[in-house]
Amino acid sequence: MRVAYQYRLRPTSSQIALMEKWLELLRKQYNYRLAERFKWWKQNRCDVHACSLLVCHLPELKDEPDYYSQKRDLVNTKALFPEYKTIHSQVLQNCIERVQQAFDRWLKGNINGKRLGKPRFKGAGRYRSFTYPQMKQNCIRGKFIHLPKIGLVKLIQNRPLPEGFVIKTATVTRKADGWYVTLSLQDSSVPELDPDPPTLENTIGIDMGLDSFLVTDQGEAIPVPRYYRRAQKRLKQLQRSLSRKRKGSNRYKKALKRLAKAHLKVANQRKDFHDKVAKWLLSKGKHIAHEALNVKGLARTNLAKSVLDAGWTSFLRILTVRLRELGC
Incomplete structure (x- = not known):
């Protein structure tokens, strides 16, 4: 895993x-x-x-x-x-x-055989990360991480690495609010699967929508936070301020950074919300069933902004990862 x-x-x-x-x-x-x-x-x-x-x-x-x-x-x-x-x-x-x-x-297409769009050249500032395909297991040394040819870089380790996992790769990314490192970990052991097959008694069904983010089969509803809608006025002001600056100037770069930070804040808020909802569902200790959503189809309609603001696809991805960590 x-x-x-x-x-x-x-x-x-x-x-x-x-x-x-x-x-x-x-x-x-x-x-x-x-x-x-x-x-x-x-x-x-x-x-x-x-x-x-x-x-x-x-x-x-x-x-x-x-x-x-x-x-x-x-x-x-x-x-x-x-x-x-x-x-x-x-x-x-x-x-x-x-x-x-x-x-x-x-x-040739991806793993599903579907061809994607023609690759584009990277403009200035569009190449934001680089990857070390191999990392030593002792690369983290106290409060620092050793990156080859860069040296010891201070690391904010907010959570320890899980035991039994091996560090495979490290990707250094430049974001609007600073630099991050993403460690890809692998566990060779096979997790124990839940022996109980899903039934009506041990399965919880969820229905996702726009009025409520999701509603369980027991009638429990979680409202949609609408982070992008709330920040839309602020984002509009920052975008207007950016458009008034001369492209390439120092003021343009500062305005662009402020706008990027505002978008990053919205993305982080949505991700935190999805993670908390996923943990709440998993705390019930049941199998989880959801409907097959055509997110790409809905994203082409008049509901595109609301659908993308809800972030159903990213929520289901986080939920799947949490389930795999539990061996389900």
Whole structure:
């Protein structure tokens, strides 16, 4: 079983400058590798609907750039641009892996076989995280965490790591209110499943809506908090203030940060609400059944803002994770 624990970081000014430099270099590398794949795709395709195969000339097919070929080319990148030598090698390779995943989801589809949208180039400030694919088990040392090539960074460990779990990866993320590290933990042991099959007696049914966030089969209702609706006036003021600033100026950056913090607060409030409701449902000690919701379909109607404000999908995801932790 894999779980993720997120902690806040308190890096020094020099560490912040180094991590921001990494993100900018990784953003440029991501765009360069994605451009290589787009170039290959354009050179190896023919618009059959626009011309006949008997008339058009098909050039010699080029080799498709994949994860391994682009990873081998990182040696040339470091030779031409020595600043890339300051980045951890596995972090740089993970950037290539992200390009591979984004490109494959567009051409081949995801695990469900559904093709996603065409990947886009990352603009300034749009590359916000980097990942260490391997971490040592003793990386947390007291109130600090050791990040390779960055050093010891102060860690706000609000909850201890669960026993028996192994640290697999670490992702450092830049958010509007600071820096965070997400540790991916794995437990090789198989949890004990509940031997009792779901029945009408040991199952609780929930019905989610917009008047009430959910209503149980016993008639217990939880109102919708509507965090986004409450913050909408404030968000509108901040957005209007941002639109009056010259793009790229210092005042524009400060206004953009204030707006991002306001949106982050709404997201954190909604996440905290979902987590508390999930714990309340699990405290009843019963199986939980819910209706099959077509959230994407409802998000295209006039109820889109209310549906997204309720966050049904994220709530069901949190509920599923909590159930897996209990071995259900």
